Amino acid sequence: xxxxxxxxxxxxxxxxxxxxxxxxxxxxxxxxxxxxxxxxxxxxxxxxxxxxxxxxxxxxxxxxxxxxxxxxxxxxxxxxxxxxxxxxxxxxxxxxxxxxxxxxxxxxxxxxxxxxxxxxxxxxxxxxxxxxxxxxxxxxxxxxxxxxxxxxxxxxxxxxxxxxxxxxxxxxxxxxxxxxxxxxxxxxxxxxxxxxxxxxxxxx
Amino acid sequence: xxxxxxxxxxxxxxxxxxxxxxxxxxxxxxxxxxxxxxxxxxxxxxxxxxxxxxxxxxxxxxxxxxxxxxxxxxxxxxxxxxxxxxxxxxxxxxxxxxxxxxxxxxxxxxxxxxxxxxxxxxxxxxxxxxxxxxxxxxxxxxxxxxxxxxxxxxxxxxxxxxxxxxxxxxxxxxxxxxxxxxxxxxxxxxxxxxxxxxxxxxxxxxxxxxxxxxxxxxxxxxxxxxxxxxxxxxxxxxxxxxxxxxx
Numbered sequence: 001x002x003x004x005x006x007x008x009x010x011x012x013x014x015x016x017x018x019x020x021x022x023x024x025x026x027x028x029x030x031x032x033x034x035x036x037x038x039x040x041x042x043x044x045x046x047x048x049x050x051x052x053x054x055x056x057x058x059x060x061x062x063x064x065x066x067x068x069x070x071x072x073x074x075x076x077x078x079x080x081x082x083x084x085x086x087x088x089x090x091x092x093x094x095x096x097x098x099x100x101x102x103x104x105x106x107x108x109x110x111x112x113x114x115x116x117x118x119x120x121x122x123x124x125x126x127x128x129x130x131x132x133x134x135x136x137x138x139x140x141x142x143x144x145x146x147x148x149x150x151x152x153x154x155x156x157x158x159x160x161x162x163x164x165x166x167x168x169x170x171x172x173x174x175x176x177x178x179x180x181x182x183x184x185x186x187x188x189x190x191x192x193x194x195x196x197x198x199x200x201x202x203x204x
Numbered sequence: 205x206x207x208x209x210x211x212x213x214x215x216x217x218x219x220x221x222x223x224x225x226x227x228x229x230x231x232x233x234x235x236x237x238x239x240x241x242x243x244x245x246x247x248x249x250x251x252x253x254x255x256x257x258x259x260x261x262x263x264x265x266x267x268x269x270x271x272x273x274x275x276x277x278x279x280x281x282x283x284x285x286x287x288x289x290x291x292x293x294x295x296x297x298x299x300x301x302x303x304x305x306x307x308x309x310x311x312x313x314x315x316x317x318x319x320x321x322x323x324x325x326x327x328x329x330x331x332x333x334x335x336x337x338x339x340x341x342x343x344x345x346x347x348x349x350x351x352x353x354x355x356x357x358x359x360x361x362x363x364x365x366x367x368x369x370x371x372x373x374x375x376x377x378x379x380x381x382x383x384x385x386x387x388x389x390x391x392x393x394x395x396x397x398x399x400x401x402x403x404x405x406x407x408x409x410x411x412x413x414x415x416x417x418x419x420x421x422x423x424x425x426x427x428x429x430x431x432x433x434x435x436x437x438x439x440x441x442x443x444x445x446x447x448x449x450x451x
Contacts, residue, residue: 132438
């Protein structure tokens with residue numbers, strides 16, 4: 001009896017690491033999306049436009065899976081290499097605040113949409129993948145929502161979100177480039193800081 | 205129905221605004237310093253954008269009222285009805301682009317939705333697995349190899365590249381709603397469709413307001429990306445990233 005129990009225990013210990021293996025990018029996207037939607041569907045505050053609660057939800061469930069440093073580097077483009085490490089950190093922090101706010105806002109417009117997960121063909125050795133999903137809403141055309149993920153060690157991290165073909169990150173490229181041309185990297189940092197302050201002041 | 209009434213009001217206010225803005229735009233266009241290669245007529249476009257923002261002051265409350273007052277099944281039926289009419293043109297464009305199976309699927313959609321879906325009010329076809337596509341003549345021209353051309357922003361119509369402005373012209377010419385003989389009915393249909401379309405954009409208004417540093421720029425860049433994606437049916441070739449990619 002005792003040996004059977006210890007055998008079972010041993011099996012469990014050996015099998016556990018297999019379960020702990022990092023989920024594929026498509027599994028990750030589905031898991032996080034389902035988690036977030038479950039919360040939003042039950043939370044009347046968020047559905048009524050309570051942005052602060054939506055931001056908290058995003059910070060807890062979604063943020064850990066994003067690589068903001070890379071996202072900011074993409075948005076800033078060629079001038080990223082001209083920034084000091086301190087400026088880079090500052091830019092990434094402010095850009096993260098802005099993106100979280102924008103993404104959380106779209107959650108407050110949730111009205112009974114359903115998400116369809118498109119099949120992702122994975123070979124098993126990629127490091128850069130696009131996971132496609134589709135948001136379906138009654139009476140309206142479905143909206144494409146894609147996530148660009150890259151492998152960082154064992155984990156997959158999102159570095160771009162593409163809504164209806166519009167990359168959230170590259171949509172800022174021209175604006176950022178213009179600001180850096182006019183006022184340098186510090187000018188861009190200031191622009192982001194001011195924008196975030198403005199949003200903070202206006203929010204619920 | 206508020207449709208035709210709103211359009212008459214808009215008509216009276218639009219013309220003088222458009223004229224003044226066109227003049228202002230033409231003058232300021234000469235003074236534009238930031239020359240974006242995608243947007244050589246930025247001065248004119250920004251003036252038109254301002255006109256449209258002015259028009260939206262009248263339109264948005266109507267759209268919001270519709271959005272809040274109309275029960276979801278009604279809004280769904282309206283969206284589906286006009287979507288069904290559009291599916292016919294989508295089918296034609298898919299075939300013209302050489303996408304035979306998609307075109308035939310669209311024909312199937314129209315048949316199913318018009319009959320079982322009771323005049324298009326119910327999108328039964330989607331539930332049967334016939335996916336909804338959206339094609340217009342601008343996309344067809346794009347697939348045929350016609351380049352974007354300079355970007356324009358038109359009042360009421362909104363953003364369009366040069367090619368897509370021409371495409372819009374063709375779309376409007378074949379549009380069955382504009383061919384309805386009974387003028388009041390035609391205007392009502394067009395008005396309802398317009399308000400329904402504006403209402404569907406209300407959710408993204410908030411996002412644009414908060415995410416954009418410059419609303420005009422944001423909308424232009426989003427539009428150009430979106431069009432490119434549409435022409436490639438959601439799978440545009442990924443652009444080379446300039447960034448130094450240092451993490």
